[in-house]
Amino acid sequence: MKFIKYFLAFAILLAIGSCKKDSPGSPAPGGPIPTGPYIYVGGNVPLAAGGTQGIYFKNPISKVVLPGSLTSNTLKNASFVSSVVSFDSIVYMTADLPGYWKKDSFITVNYASHIQYLAMDNNNNIALAGYDHSLNLAYWWNNNETGLMHTFDQTVYPNEGVMFFGLSGIALSGSNVLLSGSYTFMDEPTGTTADTSTLPGLYETLWHNGNLQILYHDYWNVNFSFTSTVGVVVLGKDVFVASRISLDSSRKFEGGYWKNGAWNSINNGDFWPNSICASGTDVYISGYTYTLPGYSHHKAVYWKNGNLITLDGTAATATAVYGTDVYVLGIDNNDKYVVWKNGKVIETLGSTSRMELKYMAIGN
DSSP states (O other): OOOOEEEOOOOOOOOOOSSOOSSTTOOOTTSOOOOSOEEEEEEEEEOTTSSEEEEEEEEEGGGOOTTTOOEEEEOTTOSOEEEEEEETTEEEEEESSSEEEETTEEEEOTTEEEEEEEEEOTTOOEEEEEEETTSOEEEEETTEEEEOGGGSSTTTSTTOOSEEEEEEEEEEETTEEEEEEEEEESSOOOOBTTBGGGSOEEEEEEEETTEEEEEEEEOSOOOOOSOOEEEEEEETTEEEEEEEEEOSTTOOEEEEEEETTEEEESGGGOEEEEEEEEETTEEEEEEEEEETTTTEEEEEEEEETTEEEEOSSSEEEEEEEETTEEEEEEEOTTSEEEEEETTEEEEEEEETTTOEEEEEEEEO
């Protein structure tokens, strides 16, 4: 059977913001350059002529007040933002481009077509992940590329059909590079329940220095075209991967996280995770809870070290920690993107019908 590859596309529900700039960190015309630390929020807006434009919001956190003090900025040549992260107080941003931004500067990565995620260690070693110039999954460790496609290509699954694949996050543990993601086979032969590795379906995955670990095989649903894991973090010797799985043929979802390969549900499984981050000794998973049947009555929440904190909204999409303050990006009860600081809304950014905002970081 012919092997057809698809890489994940991002869902777009976005519109153009008010003020635009061409590169991260550009000062407002005619005004002094403000001092940080800054809050960054990344996302996308649609263009009238079709397609999308990558955008980000930026402002010193000392000046983030209700309403609308954050103004949008365009990312030159980018259709969407794929991550916003902070290391050692420096903010990095990735998009659908062959490199990444470090503050104002764009840094090109050899043989890359799209750098999706990045991580750094205390020695400023950098790990990058995304698609190479052949649109194959890969990661780069100190500029050396390692391909991932061989871990689930036709040498492993000789009869595969249409396949979706993608990454959802990256983390470092010493010199070890960990990548979360998933892949889907739609036409692999049925196999047996005794050997579920031959069954079709979605495979939740964790790569460790390029070696594949299957966290979960959902062979009930062969039509997933998304990455069900949403990110990975490392805390000491513990590896956390936030995720959602389909439990059985009824396709009831359960949300939670993998810790060192063991599954843990959140809110008895009635939880939809959107992102995961770590700060100090704390792990944060943002998302929303819901009520069954029908997945109704969404409530914005974030999980911290086993505790579920509820916010006044319908979904949380990202979390950032600065000092003792917890900032959460999400959607309020009026379908507007907002930023909460310690549970209180400090910024309203715009309607969900006009933009999609998924990433946040605090730094310079």
